[in-house]
Amino acid sequence: MAKYSYTLPDIGEGVVEAEIVAWHVKVGDVVNEDDPIADMMTDKATVEMESPVTGVVTKLAGEAGDIVNIGSMLVEFEVDGDVASDDQSSETDSDPISVTPAEDIELAPIKTETTKAEKPAIEAAAPPKAAPVAPKRMGAQSSSKVLASPVVRQRARELGVNLERVKPQADGRIRHSDLDAYLSYGGGAAHGGRAADEDIKVIGMRKRIAQNMAESKRNIPHFTYVEEINVSKLEDMRKEMNANRGERPKLTVLPLLITAICRTLRDYPMLNARYDDEAGIVTRSGAVHLGIATQTDAGLMVPVLRGAESMNVWDMASEIARLSEAARNGKARSDELSGSTLTLTSLGPLGGVTTTPVINRPEVAIIGPNKIVERPIVENGAVVIAKMMNISISCDHRVVDGYDAASFVQDLKRKIETPVFIFAD
Template sequence: MALFTFKLPDIGEGISEAEIVGWHVKVGDRVEEDQPIADMMTDKATVEMESPVAGVVVRLAGEPGDQVPIGSMLVEIEIEGDVGAAPPPAAETMEAETPGEAAMKGAVAPIAATPPPEPVAAPALEPLNVEPGETVVTHKPVLASPAVRARAKELGIDLAQVKPTGDRIRHADLDAYLLYGAGQGYAPAGRSAKRADEAVKVIGMRRRIAENMAASKRHIPHFTYVEEIDVTALEGLREQLNAGRGERPKLTMLPLLIVAICKTLPEFPMLNARYDDEAGVVTRHGSVHLGLATQTDAGLMVPVIRDAQDRNIWQLAVEIRRLAEAARTGKAKSEELSGSTLTLTSLGPLGGIATTPVINRPEVAIIGPNRVVERPVFRGKEVVPAKLMNLSISCDHRVVDGWDAASFVQAVKRRLEAPAFIFVD
């Protein structure tokens, strides 16, 4: 038998460490070659690590939430034969260590697995003196006033079957028993189920989100501008396009909004930019690499539509669906989750009246369309129904002035309210 040390390999993103999101194994488990052993989080994505050998796990690098440096021990596995007989996939990052080598690197020398303690038999309980076939029923003492007991007797109710809502059974509890039966599943009006406190460790994607949002609010002086837009004509156009879309995906508001944004940005280059506050340099980008904030089970992710300015509404619809699906299933590549120059965040049907989105640092602006609602509006002297949507934009006040943000939204508004301008220069 020998110990094989599986070191965390270089995942290829130029990172120096990765976070343990979760283990698929525990000490003492038998693992096979290529069996998943851990999920590791980099700056952009979660990577599943697989065992290069078969054997028994004897040591793990840490707990979920711990950081593991590249090249350091991730897991130790006891294998049959010697270490040389089990070729790792990458010799430079996965090799056996002798105690001397471990000491030279400041590591802890491998330790032998400790066998689990022998199970201790529970003390035998004395048998109850019960005749065969007899059922033993135990009841807690029932607390109730003489009046409640008398009423329960008249109604033929066994007080042991009634669930009290306080320290004793009251008339209201008898009424509830008569209404719901069996004393189960009822509660007086105004009460909700009590839940135990739960401590949840903030790790993985949720910790990345927390760190990024904290850094954005700490470093960026935000301001938000909101404008109401009449999208009645735009919604009518969208319905017509969907009616004749054929095999193409169904259009939402987003592709139309993205085209309007991309056509407006050349007039306002300060919004399609990234600010390196340490170097004091603002880079105004010619291409629009649009981040699309997407909610997933792991938390908020931002896949990127590359060169959004070069795509038509149907191409955007296809790319939006593809990236959202990749993000939600964890299949988005690292290059699809980085490099955005401007972000669009939408809550979809939840919408809301207005939002104040947090900037995706180091970008300088983020745009948030809100829910479309139908309300009466004046057209001349007449009151007519209209479909209205508020559009929010949050900006970095260090590099974007309020006038610029407001002017940009007004220019987008003109295109959306007269949608023919979306398709002409």
């Protein structure tokens, strides 16, 4: 038997360290070559690491939330025969890795298989496993037939929840939100009453979000301006365009709103910019690289709609759908999650009356459309029912004056309320 030390390989240009998001193995586990062993998060993506050998796990680099430097030991194995350590083997560096979100890594339990020749040696080397610990409540184990990630399964085990009783989402998978909903609506009450307090370590994407938001609020003096807009004519135009779209994608209000924003930005370049406060330089972008804030199971991500000002609404609709899906499935590339010059954030049907969005640093502005609602307004002295939408803009007061932000929103309002101006040069 021999020891094999697997060091964290170079998993991205410029990456010097990665955070442990989740372990798929523990000390004493027998793993096969190419089995998933850990999820490691860099600045831009979560990477699933795979075992380079077949053997028994004897040591792990740390626990979820810890940082591991590139080239440092990640996992130590006991293997059959003499195998060069990872840092001595050139072959290991070419091991494939796949970028996935922490929630979508594995939809079924890992099946450990070994050849007849390997099995006796590995079993002999494996330390005796501790007796299984009974769950805290319910006593039911989650079924292997249920589609859920290892993190969700572990949490369900700790809560004593049988995942077969939890309603999955449309794709058949159970996520943390589904588990929360089950517990919130009495899922735990019938099996032991009130749910126990739960300490959740802030790691992975949630940790990055926390850090970014804290930096933004700490460094940027925000101000928010809100206006209401009558989108009745815009909605009528959207319905007519959809009725005659042919094979093109169905339009939501978002591509039309983004087109109006891009046209209006021509006269307000100070909003489509990035501020390097350390260098004291504001870079006004000639192109509109619009970040689309997207809620995913792993947290808020911001895929970037590049060159939005040059797209027609149909191409834009397709690209928004593609980017959103890639972000939710963890397939968005690094370059698709960086380089935005302005961000748009919307809660969709949740909407709300107004929002005060936090700027996506180092950008200088963020726009937040709210839910469209029908309500009475006075128009030409008469009360009519109109489709109304509030829109918010938060700006960096070091770079953008209140007058400029208000003027931008008023010009945007005129285009939206008379939508022919959206497409008029």
